[in-house]
Amino acid sequence: MRQCRQTGEGVKAASKILSNYFIALNDLASFGTSKAGDDAKDLLTKASTEAKLGAAPQKALSSVAGFLTRAAMSGYQQKLLADDVVKVHEESSLLRPALARPLAWSISSSCETRS
Numbered sequence: 001m002r003q004c005r006q007t008g009e010g011v012k013a014a015s016k017i018l019s020n021y022f023i024a025l026n027d028l029a030s031f032g033t034s035k036a037g038d039d040a041k042d043l044l045t046k047a048s049t050e051a052k053l054g055a056a057p058q059k060a061l062s063s064v065a066g067f068l069t070r071a072a073m074s075g076y077q078q079k080l081l082a083d084d085v086v087k088v089h090e091e092s093s094l095l096r097p098a099l100a101r102p103l104a105w106s107i108s109s110s111c112e113t114r115s
Contacts, residue, residue, distance in 0.1 A: 013047040014047035014051045014095065015099055016043050017040060017064055018096070020036040021036075021064045025085065029081070035072050037065070037071050038072050043065065044061065044062065048061070053098055060092065063087070063088055070084070071084075
């Protein structure tokens with residue numbers, strides 16, 4: 001049961017990073033600044049240790065978290081936003097299906113029986 005709980009918490013952290021990515025895009029496009037990535041480093045650490053993602057989704061998650069950190073830490077410029085969106089968007093697309101599998105596993109009844 002503990003492993004299931006850990007996987008679930010890791011997937012929630014990874015999902016929060018992906019969610020914050022879209023919030024940051026909206027904030028940057030609308031207001032020119034975003035603080036959506038303030039907790040990206042902590043979330044990345046939790047997701048990396050607990051979500052049990054494969055190598056490609058883990059790399060994509062790191063890229064998205066890096067974007068959030070850069071967006072939160074600096075006065076973002078429009079050109080940087082355009083460049084980063086092109087780079088990070090493709091990787092964010094890898095995360096959606098990668099996060100769906102462990103989340104479904106962690107909340108399934110089979111998870112309950114793995115204690």
